[in-house]
Amino acid sequence: MNAELEQVVIQVRQVVKGKDDVIRKVLAAVLAGGHVLLEDIPGVGKTTLAMALGKAMELDYRRMQFTPDVLPSDIVGFTMYNGAQGTFEYKPGAIFSNLFLADELNRTSSKTQSALLEVMEEGHVTVDGITHELPNPFTVIATENPYGSSGTQLLPESQLDRFLICLTMGYPEHKAAVEILRESAGKGLELVQPVLTAERLLELREQARQLHVSDSMHEYIVNLTEETRRDPRIALGVSPRGSIALLKMARSMALIRGGEFVIPEDVLAVIPEVWAHRIHLSAMARAEGTSIPGIIREITERIRAVG
Numbered sequence: 160m161n162a163e164l165e166q167v168v169i170q171v172r173q174v175v176k177g178k179d180d181v182i183r184k185v186l187a188a189v190l191a192g193g194h195v196l197l198e199d200i201p202g203v204g205k206t207t208l209a210m211a212l213g214k215a216m217e218l219d220y221r222r223m224q225f226t227p228d229v230l231p232s233d234i235v236g237f238t239m240y241n242g243a244q245g246t247f248e249y250k251p252g253a254i255f256s257n258l259f260l261a262d263e264l265n266r267t268s269s270k271t272q273s274a275l276l277e278v279m280e281e282g283h284v285t286v287d288g289i290t291h292e293l294p295n296p297f298t299v300i301a302t303e304n305p306y307g308s309s310g311t312q313l314l315p316e317s318q319l320d321r322f323l324i325c326l327t328m329g330y331p332e333h334k335a336a337v338e339i340l341r342e343s344a345g346k347g348l349e350l351v352q353p354v355l356t357a358e359r360l361l362e363l364r365e366q367a368r369q370l371h372v373s374d375s376m377h378e379y380i381v382n383l384t385e386e387t388r389r390d391p392r393i394a395l396g397v398s399p400r401g402s403i404a405l406l407k408m409a410r411s412m413a414l415i416r417g418g419e420f421v422i423p424e425d426v427l428a429v430i431p432e433v434w435a436h437r438i439h440l441s442a443m444a445r446a447e448g449t450s451i452p453g454i455i456r457e458i459t460e461r462i463r464a465v466g
Contacts, residue, residue: 161417164190164363166354170215173350175208177335181328184432185212185300187411189258189360190367193323193404194279194299196264196314196436201304203328206262209300210348213258216360217353219294220258225267231274235284236291249286254278257294257357261301265311272318275299279321296360323404324429325436363414370410371420379423379464380405383430386458387438392449395439405433423464431455 164186171182185208188195197205206222213220223234236252253259254275264272278284279299283292301322304311319325331339355363380402388396409425418425435451444454 161415163355163359164415167212167215170351170354171208171211174211174347175204176338177331178204178208178328181326182208182212183412183415184324184326184408184429185209187408187415187429188323189216189296189298190364190411190414191323191407192296192298192364193407194321195301196319196322196325197300197302197328198305198325199302199327199329203330205302205328206260207348208328209258209260209302211351212300213260214348214351215353216355216357218257218296218298218357218360220260221253221256222260222262223253224262225264225271227266227268229267229271231271234271234274235278236286238287238289247287249289249291251291252284254284255291255293257296257298259297259299261299263304264301265303265314269312269315272314276317276321296357296364319436320398320400322436324408324432326432367407367410367414370413370418372406372410373420375465376409376421376423376426377406379462380409380426382462382465383426383458386462387434390454390458392441392444392454393438394441394444397434397437401434401437404437405430408433426464427459430459 167186168179168182172179175182185195189212197208199205210220210222223229232252234252234254236250236255238247238249240246241248261275278293282295282297283290285291303314330336384397384402387393390396405426408429409421412425412428413421416425431452434455438451438454440449440451
């Protein structure tokens with residue numbers, strides 16, 4: 160394992176019990192320069208995970224609770240007239256941070272959700288025709304409650320596609336649940352110590368981007384992608400953007416495990432989280448209760464790495 164990155168996992172593990180695999184995948188997404196969507200019921204530690212990760216990497220992080228009355232200007236900022244100076248001044252919104260935690264994103268209006276689109280894709284905001292650059296590194300970690308919960312609405316496809324990965328934390332196992340209960344009156348996030356700087360994170364991102372990927376691995380990812388478009392149960396398969404996302408995550412996972420190049424296991428470790436929110440089932444498949452993770456598993460069993 161990469162010693163520096165494993166230290167981040169160790170710090171976050173102090174407050175997020177029994178979820179090392181989830182921690183590593185969220186860390187991999189941050190390394191890849193992507194954004195994360197955590198979908199789960201309330202109370203399983205989604206917010207704690209995001210805040211602990213930000214603290215362990217010395218990232219300037221801000222949290223916004225999304226409700227129906229949150230406005231786009233609350234996120235991206237606004238301009239106002241300064242009477243004393245006789246000029247218009249820009250007031251930055253909450254998005255200006257290294258790590259922006261969008262809590263319960265699917266409780267707010269579509270207009271407010273769309274305010275995040277340019278930010279997540281371009282790394283800047285445009286207000287009144289003027290572009291403002293965000294800090295670097297910049298990552299959005301959004302949480303959402305399952306669709307059907309009171310006051311929620313589906314995120315649009317264009318919004319979902321901006322997230323590099325989408326994953327579920329799930330309930331803790333018995334041993335972890337006992338630890339959580341035992342330490343429920345403890346210090347919480349105060350236990351987490353910074354072990355990585357934002358500057359070092361940028362260097363590690365560059366290392367991940369430079370990690371060697373063989374032609375056979377490129378071929379493997381494309382073969383997997385094309386299979387999603389041939390499966391009759393899938394109405395909308397994975398796009399080239401989805402292939403690139405999978406490669407980015409595979410590189411990050413290779414760096415975390417301390418490897419010098421990407422292997423098929425790096426791809427298989429993250430493919431459900433990268434692709435599940437990018438695949439749309441046919442009406443027949445939905446009626447039959449087909450699961451997207453199940454289809455992805457079948458595809459990875461049919462398509463083997465070459466070389």
